[in-house]
Amino acid sequence: MADFACVTGAFAPAKKVAKSELNKTISYTDGMRDPTSHMPYKARAVPVAIYLHLPFCRRLCPYCDFFKKVPRRGDLARICELILSELSATLARESSWADSLITSIYFGGGTPSLHSAEQLASLLSAITQNGEHGKYEVTLEANPGTLTLEGLKQLRDVGVNRLSLGAQSFSERKLHLLYRDHTADETLTTVKNARAAGFTNLSMDLIFGLPGETKDEWLADIEQLLACEPEHVSLYNLEYHEQTPFGRWHAQGVLEPLSQDFEAELYLLTHEKLEQAGYEHYEVSNFAKPGFRSVHNQVYWEGKPYLGFGPSAHSFDGVTRRFANVADLHEYERRVIANESCVDREWQNSEREQWEEWISVRLRRKEGILWDDCHLAWGGKHARALWAAATLLPEHLREIDAANFRLTTEGWFVENEILLKLYEAV
Ligand code: SF4
Numbered sequence: 041m042a043d044f045a046c047v048t049g050a051f052a053p054a055k056k057v058a059k060s061e062l063n064k065t066i067s068y069t070d071g072m073r074d075p076t077s078h079m080p081y082k083a084r085a086v087p088v089a090i091y092l093h094l095p096f097c098r099r100l101c102p103y104c105d106f107f108k109k110v111p112r113r114g115d116l117a118r119i120c121e122l123i124l125s126e127l128s129a130t131l132a133r134e135s136s137w138a139d140s141l142i143t144s145i146y147f148g149g150g151t152p153s154l155h156s157a158e159q160l161a162s163l164l165s166a167i168t169q170n171g172e173h174g175k176y177e178v179t180l181e182a183n184p185g186t187l188t189l190e191g192l193k194q195l196r197d198v199g200v201n202r203l204s205l206g207a208q209s210f211s212e213r214k215l216h217l218l219y220r221d222h223t224a225d226e227t228l229t230t231v232k233n234a235r236a237a238g239f240t241n242l243s244m245d246l247i248f249g250l251p252g253e254t255k256d257e258w259l260a261d262i263e264q265l266l267a268c269e270p271e272h273v274s275l276y277n278l279e280y281h282e283q284t285p286f287g288r289w290h291a292q293g294v295l296e297p298l299s300q301d302f303e304a305e306l307y308l309l310t311h312e313k314l315e316q317a318g319y320e321h322y323e324v325s326n327f328a329k330p331g332f333r334s335v336h337n338q339v340y341w342e343g344k345p346y347l348g349f350g351p352s353a354h355s356f357d358g359v360t361r362r363f364a365n366v367a368d369l370h371e372y373e374r375r376v377i378a379n380e381s382c383v384d385r386e387w388q389n390s391e392r393e394q395w396e397e398w399i400s401v402r403l404r405r406k407e408g409i410l411w412d413d414c415h416l417a418w419g420g421k422h423a424r425a426l427w428a429a430a431t432l433l434p435e436h437l438r439e440i441d442a443a444n445f446r447l448t449t450e451g452w453f454v455e456n457e458i459l460l461k462l463y464e465a466v
Contacts, residue, residue, distance in 0.1 A: 087344070090167055090347055090348075092152075095350065095369070097149070097150055098154065099221040103284055107367045108150045120155065130381075130382075143176065144176055145177070146336045151182070152182070179334070180203055180204065183205075183206050184205060184222040185222035185229075189237060201239075203241070204244075205230060207268075214253070241272070244265060244270040244272075248303070251298070266317050272327065274326050275325050277307065277325075315327075321449065324452045341401050348365065351368065362387055364384055364386075399462060399466070411444065427445070436450055
């Protein structure tokens with residue numbers, strides 16, 4: 041892994057950066073519980089996953105609740121310049137982050153594949169020394185139809201080694217309903233070109249649970265997906281977020297969701313088909329061929345530190361401190377230019393919240409909770425309470441043995457309900 045400290049060398053020192061409130065809480069305090077490791081903090085460097093939010097999309101999908109905008113002329117180049125400045129200023133301000141190792145880099149959005157390879161390369165080289173990013177996972181979210189074969193080759197050349205393709209569906213009906221800006225044929229072409237360009241780590245997203253979806257339509261989606269042979273698959277159950285057009289159409293009765301039972305049937309079917317095809321269902325919504333679990337996303341699921349840049353990006357110190365950048369493009373730009381912190385909200389989880397989160401992120405994973413980890417991180421009293429609560433869950437939803445507590449696939453589908461029951465009891 042590369043040393044994150046090299047970032048500071050990639051920039052001229054930031055001018056007169058005021059010591060912000062952020063500096064006060066970044067160091068791990070002696071005696072503070074470390075929910076991610078049993079090593080004392082001072083005995084190890086803290087690896088950090090880096091997230092870069094590139095918020096522009098050619099068209100806004102009505103179900104999406106991410107922070108995104110349609111770009112105007114010059115916006116794509118401008119946001120990269122702003123993120124470069126934010127990187128420089130933040131690392132000058134947050135000296136303890138600057139000493140961290142990197143686990144992975146993730147370009148999310150938005151549609152980061154709208155950016156040129158040169159723009160992405162400038163961000164990568166600001167984070168790492170030249171060529172160093174080849175040592176770890178560098179993911180780019182991409183939409184079908186936004187990349188040519190030549191563009192894909194350039195991405196490989198600048199260090200992107202994992203492509204996460206927002207296919208969503210191969211059904212033209214579903215793509216139309218989702219207001220996607222690509223066809224199924226464009227997805228197939230992008231997959232073919234990605235392979236030709238040398239990408240050997242390809243992830244594809246699919247959405248299920250759309251109004252009117254039938255079992256046959258979903259099975260056809262899975263069949264097409266398997267024909268593409270991606271190394272990794274992320275599966276999304278359509279949600280109707282309140283602030284989105286889909287949320288409003290749902291509230292008005294224009295869109296009628298599938299029944300929960302039918303959605304559960306589709307979820308279990310997906311598990312069966314993908315496992316039969318050699319994928320490991322390693323997290324509630326994610327499947328991987330052996331050796332291709334997402335390094336970056338596992339950081340989130342294991343409660344490890346990550347640092348986000350760009351408008352709306354979130355960060356976490358791996359213990360209690362969380363902060364989020366302002367989700368407003370003009371305000372983000374103003375703060376970067378004024379050399380002010382882009383952090384809009386910062387909060388600390390209480391010990392109770394840490395405990396609940398520790399349980400929830402681990403139960404998302406195939407391995408579930410290791411009792412030894414629970415004892416070491418939280419002590420015998422918490423572990424015994426969790427064991428007692430877990431044994432009260434219906435047997436088809438959980439598996440408990442001397443080493444682990446994990447949810448079954450059926451349990452994963454109703455994970456939120458299970459968590460509420462556990463929280464009441466522990
Ligand atoms: S392309 Fe992705 S980020 Fe952009 S609006 Fe659609 S779902 Fe959201």
